[in-house]
Amino acid sequence: MSQYDITIIGGDGIGPEVTREAFKVADAACEVFGFQLKKNELPIGSQYFLDHGDPFPDAMFEEARQGDAIFLGAIGDPRCEPGKVEYGIIAKCRFDLDLYVNLRPVKLLQESLCPLKGKGPADIDMLIVRENTEGAYTGMHGFAHKGQPLEVATQTMVYTREGVERAIRYAFHLAETRERQPGKEAQVTLVDKANAVRAHDLWQRTFYEVAKEHPNIKTDHAYIDAACMWMVKNPEWFDVAVTPNLFGDIITDLGAMIQGGMGMAASGNIHPGKVSLFEPIHGSAPKHAGKNVASPIAAAMAVGMMFDYLGEKKAAQAVDKAIADLFADGRLKGASTGTHPTNEVGDMIAAEIRKN
Amino acid sequence: MSQYDITIIGGDGIGPEVTREAFKVADAACEVFGFQLKKNELPIGSQYFLDHGDPFPDAMFEEARQGDAIFLGAIGDPRCEPGKVEYGIIAKCRFDLDLYVNLRPVKLLQESLCPLKGKGPADIDMLIVRENTEGAYTGMHGFAHKGQPLEVATQTMVYTREGVERAIRYAFHLAETRERQPGKEAQVTLVDKANAVRAHDLWQRTFYEVAKEHPNIKTDHAYIDAACMWMVKNPEWFDVAVTPNLFGDIITDLGAMIQGGMGMAASGNIHPGKVSLFEPIHGSAPKHAGKNVASPIAAAMAVGMMFDYLGEKKAAQAVDKAIADLFADGRLKGASTGTHPTNEVGDMIAAEIRKN
Ligand SMILES: CC(C)[C@H](C(=O)O)[C@@H](O)C(=O)O
Ligand SMILES: CC(C)[C@H](C(=O)O)[C@@H](O)C(=O)O
Numbered sequence: 001m002s003q004y005d006i007t008i009i010g011g012d013g014i015g016p017e018v019t020r021e022a023f024k025v026a027d028a029a030c031e032v033f034g035f036q037l038k039k040n041e042l043p044i045g046s047q048y049f050l051d052h053g054d055p056f057p058d059a060m061f062e063e064a065r066q067g068d069a070i071f072l073g074a075i076g077d078p079r080c081e082p083g084k085v086e087y088g089i090i091a092k093c094r095f096d097l098d099l100y101v102n103l104r105p106v107k108l109l110q111e112s113l114c115p116l117k118g119k120g121p122a123d124i125d126m127l128i129v130r131e132n133t134e135g136a137y138t139g140m141h142g143f144a145h146k147g148q149p150l151e152v153a154t155q156t157m158v159y160t161r162e163g164v165e166r167a168i169r170y171a172f173h174l175a176e177t178r179e180r181q182p183g184k185e186a187q188v189t190l191v192d193k194a195n196a197v198r199a200h201d202l203w204q205r206t207f208y209e210v211a212k213e214h215p216n217i218k219t220d221h222a223y224i225d226a227a228c229m230w231m232v233k234n235p236e237w238f239d240v241a242v243t244p245n246l247f248g249d250i251i252t253d254l255g256a257m258i259q260g261g262m263g264m265a266a267s268g269n270i271h272p273g274k275v276s277l278f279e280p281i282h283g284s285a286p287k288h289a290g291k292n293v294a295s296p297i298a299a300a301m302a303v304g305m306m307f308d309y310l311g312e313k314k315a316a317q318a319v320d321k322a323i324a325d326l327f328a329d330g331r332l333k334g335a336s337t338g339t340h341p342t343n344e345v346g347d348m349i350a351a352e353i354r355k356n
Numbered sequence: 357m358s359q360y361d362i363t364i365i366g367g368d369g370i371g372p373e374v375t376r377e378a379f380k381v382a383d384a385a386c387e388v389f390g391f392q393l394k395k396n397e398l399p400i401g402s403q404y405f406l407d408h409g410d411p412f413p414d415a416m417f418e419e420a421r422q423g424d425a426i427f428l429g430a431i432g433d434p435r436c437e438p439g440k441v442e443y444g445i446i447a448k449c450r451f452d453l454d455l456y457v458n459l460r461p462v463k464l465l466q467e468s469l470c471p472l473k474g475k476g477p478a479d480i481d482m483l484i485v486r487e488n489t490e491g492a493y494t495g496m497h498g499f500a501h502k503g504q505p506l507e508v509a510t511q512t513m514v515y516t517r518e519g520v521e522r523a524i525r526y527a528f529h530l531a532e533t534r535e536r537q538p539g540k541e542a543q544v545t546l547v548d549k550a551n552a553v554r555a556h557d558l559w560q561r562t563f564y565e566v567a568k569e570h571p572n573i574k575t576d577h578a579y580i581d582a583a584c585m586w587m588v589k590n591p592e593w594f595d596v597a598v599t600p601n602l603f604g605d606i607i608t609d610l611g612a613m614i615q616g617g618m619g620m621a622a623s624g625n626i627h628p629g630k631v632s633l634f635e636p637i638h639g640s641a642p643k644h645a646g647k648n649v650a651s652p653i654a655a656a657m658a659v660g661m662m663f664d665y666l667g668e669k670k671a672a673q674a675v676d677k678a679i680a681d682l683f684a685d686g687r688l689k690g691a692s693t694g695t696h697p698t699n700e701v702g703d704m705i706a707a708e709i710r711k712n
Contacts, residue, residue: 082560083551115588117473136513142554151517155555157492161507193602195439196447199497199511204438225609232471232588232613246549250606252579257588329628 002035004310005067009089011045013284014294014342015073021346022071025322026303028350029315040067046077046085053123055088065097069306070277073299074284087139092131093277099269100163101170102130102248103305104281106235106255106265109327113260113334119235122181124258126173126238128250131167132269134159159199161243164206171242172210176218184239185216189253191243192228203244227251228250231258255280260349263335265294266302268309278306283339292342295335297323300349322352358391360666364443367401369640370650370698371429377652377702378427381658381678384706385671396423402433402441411444411599421453425662426633429655443495449486449633455625456519457526458486458604458662461590462611462621465683469616469690475591478537480543480614482594483530486604487523488625490515493601515600520562526628527598528566531573538549540595543574547599547607549581559600560585579675583607611639619651619691622658624665634662640692648698651691653679656705678708 006025010016023039030037042060049055064070071092075086093099103322108114108124141155168190175186190207194200204221211219220237222230224247230237231254243251256265262282269277280298288294304319326332326348332338364379366372379395386393398416405411420426422595426449431442464470464480471604490513497511524546531542550556556697560577567575576593578586580603586593587610599607612621618638625633644650660675682688682704689695 083554086551115473116471116499136549136553139554141553143555143558146515147561149517151558152513153515153555153558155553156510159509161505163502193400193492193605195442196602196605197492197497197511198439199509201498202499202507205503226606228584228610229608229613229618233617246552249552249581250551250584254584254588254610261589262585278613331427335624 003038004035004069005038005040007064007067007070008039009044009070010039010041010073011075011089011284012047012077012085013074013289015045015075015284016329017292017342018294018296018299019071019073019277021342022299022303023240023320024346024350025300025353028353029307029312029318032318032356033312033315034352035312035315041256045075046080049080049085049088055085056092059119060291061092061096064093065275067275068310069275071302071306072277072279074280074282076284076286078286091137094269097271097275097277098133099271099276100131100133100166101270102132102267102268104128104130104248104252104265104267106252106259108259109324113264113327114258116232116258119258123236125181126235126255127178127240128248128252128255129167129171129240129242131163131243131245131253132236132248133245134163135245147347157197157244157246159202161202161206163205163209168207168210168242171240172214173201175240176214178240183217186216187220187239188224189220189227189241191222191224191240191241191247193224193247195223197200200244209241224250228254231255252281253332261335263298263337264301266298266305266306268302270309276309277308278302288337294340294342295337296342296345297332299337300346318353318356319349326352359394360391361396362583363420363423363426364395364397365400365426365428366397366634367429367431367445367640368403368433368554369430369642369645371401371431371640373646373648373698374636374650374652375427375429375700376607376656378655378659380706381656381675381709384709385663385668385674387611388674388709388712389668389671390706391668391671393671396448401431402436404445405436405441408519411441412448415645417452419633420449423631424666425631427658427662428633428635429478430636431639432642433594434642446703447493450625453627453631455627456487456489456522457626458488458623459626460484460486460604460608460611460623462608462615462619462703463680464615465680468681469620470532470614472588472591472614475614481537481590482611483534483596484604484608485527485530485596485598486608487519487599487601488604488623489601490519491601513553513555513602515558515599517558517562520559521566524563524566524598527596527699528570528573532570532650534596536595540639543576543595544582545576545578545594545597547578547580547603549580549603556588556600563598580606584610587611606636611637617691618694619654620657622654622661624658624661626665632665634658634665644693649694650698651693651695653688653691656702674709678705682708
């Protein structure tokens with residue numbers, strides 16, 4: 001029987017409770033499809049940081065690196081400096097494990113979940129590939145005259161040919177292999193801001209070079225400002241999109257919105273062939289923590305993505321299908337805070353999977 | 357009789373035709389409210405650049421600088437390198453005239469224009485203040501090993517205390533003075549990404565310092581990713597928002613979308629007390645040029661903003677009211693390409709103004 005080493009970081013706020021539900025779902029799939037998870041739960045998060053002064057001790061990080069996958073609930077706590085613990089855990093994994101793709105599927109399950117008029121499941125079904133290790137996230141920033149009237153603050157976006165190319169290649173690979181709605185064409189859309197951020201010229205050159213190797217895949221291009229408009233007005237124009245780190249952060253949140261909210265959005269931080277990290281996109285929502293009101297659907301979807309990555313395709317499909325079926329017959333009504341008690345959602349999805 | 361020196365740049369694509377309609381509207385307001393425009397039409401744009409190799413000759417720029425305001429139709433042509441002429445004209449004005457505020461009102465006139473479910477005019481009425489002279493737009497970029505496998509491309513976002521502060525002060529000033537829907541509170545929302553772009557710490561510190569001088573104005577904060585979600589899910593949470601240049605570019609396009617599309621969105625590039633530039637937010641849409649299908653409503657709204665800036669408040673209100681009334685009684689049905697012939701829209705708005 002296959003066994004996978006999974007590092008679990010529940011984290012802050014609603015993170016631990018959605019993680020608990022996600023692993024009810026995972027355990028059901030393991031039983032049904034015959035594989036095992038060896039779980040290593042790490043106690044890290046903002047409280048741990050406040051107590052110990054280290055967001056992610058080296059020894060724990062090395063344990064996580066040795067595993068097959070990492071599952072993360074959520075990180076973020078108003079008691080800590082903005083970004084401090086997020087960077088110490090999420091960004092540390094992204095950078096130190098070189099998780100260069102942040103894959104965020106945007107799929108609308110039901111028209112009623114969509115905040116847009118006149119858009120249905122046939123219109124909203126895309127994969128967004130966010131480059132995950134470069135751009136505005138490299139930490140290259142500084143201050144001159146800090147706190148003085150002459151203060152200057154800078155932050156440098158950095159792109160490398162190889163860093164850009166591997167993200168773009170991943171996007172084309174997805175476009176070659178993904179399942180899509182009947183009648184929809186394979187397409188990769190580059191989203192950049194080359195007309196103002198001239199460094200994005202590297203993105204444009206690399207994109208069209210890689211595209212030449214895939215003559216069967218259509219290409220499209222949008223500046224980030226236009227891409228945000230398309231997400232709202234013409235989401236059906238997207239199949240696979242690829243974009244630098246910061247823009248990926250932005251359009252994937254917008255993508256989450258049009259598929260029914262942050263409660264419906266999962267992501268994989270991936271280095272193909274190596275340990276990778278799966279997480280719901282939502283944050284820690286401290287004010288909803290411990291009240292059994294957070295939706296664990298996104299966390300369950302992240303488990304589905306993790307199974308897909310581990311090669312447990314049937315289990316992955318079963319997770320997705322369970323959630324889709326529960327929405328289709330109205331047992332699940334939404335993924336907003338308070339729509340369903342947190343613990344009941346995990347039970348429902350797990351029970352649905354056990355029907356397989 | 358007051359007279360204003362207006363520089364007019366029709367520009368590329370649909371720019372000249374929407375500009376022509378906008379000045380039908382302007383002329384009507386001049387007649388009715390008793391002031392004059394001295395128009396100086398500049399022939400610049402991408403064709404001029406292709407013919408002469410200079411997007412904006414110095415002598416013309418100096419003429420524009422001496423005037424009271426600049427009106428710009430649209431710039432952008434696929435025959436030119438991305439950003440080249442946009443930078444040579446739009447960005448040149450923004451930087452060399454130090455137009456440090458890009459003001460973009462987002463106001464929904466009618467529920468039917470909104471792509472979002474369940475949102476009406478009471479929910480969508482905000483002013484976005486985009487810092488317009490710093491951040492990712494300063495042009496500080498470079499390439500190492502260009503075209504080689506080792507290529508590195510960088511672009512630096514630059515913020516200064518004074519640059520940030522003056523934009524934030526402008527936002528608080530608007531919050532103090534703007535008209536708003538009954539029952540709505542005065543509020544300024546800072547939109548940044550300080551948890552990843554740590555240079556935005558300067559934005560946070562400056563924002564809360566300026567806020568202390570305005571104890572009667574509520575403050576709010578959103579990271580750019582969350583702000584994009586709010587625009588779609590809870591646009592009613594915004595009153596005045598202030599944000600760095602690149603994020604302003606992004607959320608104002610999203611704002612345009614929720615108020616009915618790019619055809620409804622105007623902006624002012626402003627240096628209070630000095631020559632300032634007014635433009636529709638939309639681009640040059642080359643494929644629609646010359647077909648009499650582009651909507652000139654945004655261009656007409658930009659004329660309204662220009663009049664407001666010049667102190668012709670009655671004329672400004674009359675432009676806005678004419679457009680609102682035409683929508684209210686169904687004579688205007690939308691601002692999408694092809695909804696109305698371009699020339700008829702200008703005539704309708706001008707005729708409405710002449711009823712004053
Ligand atoms: C917490 C934050 C630093 C992070 C990001 O910006 O990447 C988050 O928004 C995300 O999208 O995973
Ligand atoms: C044309 C482009 C450089 C410009 C910008 O990014 O500022 C445009 O999108 C705008 O919003 O005025």
